[in-house]
Amino acid sequence: TASRAAARCPSSRTLSPQAPRAMAADPPKKDDKGEKGAKKKKGDPVDDLSPEDAKLKADLDLLAERALDADAGIQKLALESMINEIRSSTSSMTSVPKPLKFLRPHYGTLTAAFAASTNPANKTLMADVLSVLAMTMGAEGERESLKFKLLGSVDDIGTWGHEYVRNLSGEIAAEYELLTADKSAAVNADAGDAGALADVMRLIGQMVPFFIKHNSEPEAIDLLLEVESLHQIVAFVDEGNCARICLYLEQVARYVPDPEDKKVLTTAITCLRKAGKVTEAVRFALLLGDSEMVVEIIDSCEDASLRKQCAFLLSRQQLRPTLKDESLADICAGTLLSENYLNLARELDVVEPKLPEDIFKSYLDRKGALSNFDSARQNLSSTFVNAFVNAGFGADKLMLTEGNKWLYKNKEHGMISAAASLGVILLWDVDSGLTQIDKFLYSTDNYIKAGALLAVGLLNTGVRNECDPALALLAEYVESQNTTLKISAIFGLGMAYIGAEREEVLEMLLPLVADTDAPLDVACFAALALGLVFVGSCHEDICQSVMGALMERSQASLEAESVSRFLCVGVGLLYLGKQSAVDMTLELSKAIPGKLGEYCQRTLETCAFMGSGNVLRVQRLMGLAGEHPEPQPAGAEAAAEGAPAAAPAAGAAAAGAGAAAGAAAGAAAAAAAAAAKPEEALFDAQSVSTIGIALSAMGEELGAQMSNRTFGHMLQYGEPSVRRAVPLAVALLNISHPQQPAVDLLSKLSHDPDVMTATNSIIAMGLVGAGTNNSRVANALRALAGYYAKEPGLLFAVRISQGLLHAGKGLLGFNPYHSNRALFCPAAGAAIVVFLHLMLDFKGLVLGKHHYLLYVIIAAAAPRMLITVDEDLKPLPVSVRVGTAVDIVGLAGKPKGITGFQTHQTPVLLGHEDRAELATDEYLPLHSTLEGFVVLKKNPEYVPPSKDK
Secondary structure (H helix, E strand, O other): OHHHHHHHOOOOOOOOOOHHHHHOOOOOOOOOOHHHHHOOOOOOOOOOOOHHHHHHHHHHHHHHHHOOOOOHHHHHHHHHHHHHHHHHHHOOOOOOOHHHHHHHHHHHHHHHHHHHOOOHHHHHHHHHHHHHHHHHHOOOOOOHHHHHHHHOOOOOHHHHOHHHHHHHHHHHHHHHHHHHOOHHHOOOHHHOHHHHHHHHHHHHHHHHHHHHHOOOHHHHHHHHHHOOOHHHHHHHOOOOOHHHHHHHHHHHHOOOOHHHHHHHHHHHHHHHHHOOOHHHHHHHHHHHOOHHHHHHHHHOOOOHHHHHHHHHHHHHOOOOOOOOOHHHHHHHOOOOHHHHHHHHHHHOOOOOOOOHHHHHOHHHOOOOOOOOOOOHHHHHHHHHHHHHHOOOOOOOOOOOOOOOHHHHHOOOHHHHHHHHHHHHHOOOOHHHHHHHHHHHHHOOOHHHHHHHHHHHHHHOOOOOOOOOHHHHHHHHHHOOOOHHHHHHHHHHHHHHOOOOOOHHHHHHHHHHHHOOOOOHHHHHHHHHHHHHHOOOOOOHHHHHHHHHHHHHOOHHHHHHOHHHHHHHHHHHHOOOOOHHHHHHHHHHHOOOOHHHHHHHHHHHHHHHOOOOOOHHHHHHHHHHHOOOOOOOOHHHHHHHHHOOOOOHHHHHHHHHHHHHHHHHHOHHHHHHHHHHOOOOOOOOHHHHHHHHHHHHHOOOHHHHHHHHHHHHHHHHHOOHHHHHHHHHHHHHOOOOOOOHHHHHHHHHHOOOOOHHHHHHHHHHHHHHOOOOOOHHHHHHHHHHHHHOOOOHHHHHHHHHHHHHHOHHHHOEEOOOEEOOOOEEOHHHHHHHHHHHHHHOOHHHHHOOOOHHHHHHHHHHOEEOEEEEEOOOOOEOOOEEEEEEEOOOOOOOOOOOOEEEEEEEEOOEEOOOOEEEEEOOOOEEEOOOOOOEEEEEEEOOOOOOOOOOO
16 A cells, blocks of 8 residues: 555655645636736746746647537547646656646646547547646546546557656556455456556556666665565666665665565565675575575575675575585684674784773772782682783783683682683684693683683684584583583583574573473573573474473472573574464463563563564563552461572572662662562563564664664653663663763663663663763763762672673674674574573672673674675785765765765774775775675776876
């Protein structure tokens, strides 16, 4: 429908039939207040006609009169003259053409004459004239322009002008809907079903080539979409218009319902393959989520360089299919990532390792309160900061020094995080990294050994090695009797093979989930690891096992432990971005009782619609987040006392939340709330709904802007649990993209009297600035470190955020979208989802003994670089222009894709909104999006500039 076309894409240009009518001037009106009022006012259009216009009006009036003549010859001559006048004036319409304006008064008489006419030839000519006049005179909703056109000639429709063809396309959309729904209301219903449709489709066959010829591809696509014949656009694709057509189809796919978007993307792939754009076709196939089509496109490509470029795209997407060309396996596995990442660091002169103190800059603090403060928690925070800041550089000044003294400055579970930080520091460099981690695997301290196991998993995150060292080293510890070693090995496997769908991991971990006698935390971590490895796979066996564990284990034991949330997250990750595929599991989750059941339902729903931009789902989640649960009656408190007591950790978290709320709303009320609702501090479905709004909207810019406005209302009127989740939701919409409004809002919320809200706001600031070194965020966090100097928990959150902000010394990005913010990486999305759920119980999990889960965010890390290589994959420095991306969807010609650019030599660093283009004609890129690794080949038509002798 026309309304659906308007909603489909903001750049849709389908013109409504009423638009030209609004442009037409109203006929002059006489004033009936006496003879004086009846005189023409000065400046009246009729009096102001030039001699040429007056002559034209007189001629057209005469032609209209002759068109009513009984003599067929005179009538035909008049109609032909009238057609010539109209055609000559409507070929380029910038205002209402004068012939149409002057013929307006004759529309009624010409319509009556048409009905009475018996001459077929003259009737056809008159129908053509009336069809054009109906643009401005036809009754609203009657589609008279189309009606007369179907009765007239359908040859060379473009001679009537662009506006006329656009007007017809709008009427055809409405007509087609009626022909396929309410056939009796169609203007061409008398022709029969098949005949009516055939007439309309014959007319479309004239209009589409006209649109394509005149660079109006969006109008052609909109028209074909309305009549469900989008496949016809393929016949008109060539090298000149392919990019514009496919760019528009990509945008359209974001705004159409679920079944249709796949048809749109499939059509785009067909267009690209016809034009020989293999890498773009692979990108669209990834957008479609069809890995089999990806393999088929790459295997059918004969150009080795193009296949290499496609392999780089698969590597960034963390997809490693089996390809016919075995030489591509190394590229897909990410073996070039570490080497080129370090080359970028050398180019930007940031190779020198940094100490946490270089980030904290506590020497600038006037009070010096932090300088002499040494504790296990501060050392632990320094461990995380050291790992994030030196991520992937293979060198630091704390962990990789002689004697490993820093390791022993942490205690118990802190040692796990300290040893695991080696995996982050040595990230992607599997061969040399394993050598440095290996010695810790033989430690007599189980905490250090557990950390080394996790380090092996983190080291392999995002890359693959043909020897599969992670599987070989971690498999034996999955069967360990020591729970700490077992959990670290399980989580390490999840990180090492995130998104890989490895059957070996499934065989090892699935029994641990299904075994109700296994410790709860082991089952939870096994479910989480399986969710990471099989993200977006909709794996039935894993789903049934996890849902069985949630139903078979006692509700009291599940709701007493905060790690139970990872059972829900694990099954949610299986459906990440799969939308309606989650429906059956969602129904099954309704059988899970209590707060954890609600938490599971919201987690499944929000994960399934991640990045979908589904407006109806966002509205539903807004409704759930906006609910105000009724307070429990006094009798419920007594019942709660008789229920099984929560674990000490849960009680402490609830007490902490009550104390924080008491500072703002009174200690007595807070204590009563904490006593009445002991579980809400652990599992709150409204928090998940709030984050879910951002998860759904994050893939679509307009939806993200509207969600940001909604979060402002939630902060004012929402429940405490909703307010606590809003900062995380804001961060999700701005990951590694520190826009000023988001930073200002989070900075304000970081001083909130509610401890959980302040904590989440601080962590959110780290996510917003992750890997950017943004000075505004850095200054805000440094100020917060002084402000919360005597609050260990909040200070720990500040330190984690400082580590995220300076991750990779400013060379990493954590946004799951890449390739010009069009492709969504499921592995990165899964890591972010786990990280956000972890933050929902910061006190119980991160400040407890599961802080090593913070390393999950590393799976979302990727270098924000552009590296150009030749066809032999050797670095090839060239000049590129880097500037802010400009939306060029629907624009004709070859518009500039960037603005405010600067010229640099590759390798270069790219921001979230930056786009690059080559500044030389000497080379041709094999991918339209210059991001990550781009293969260049020599331009055969390049002529070097002549040198002055």
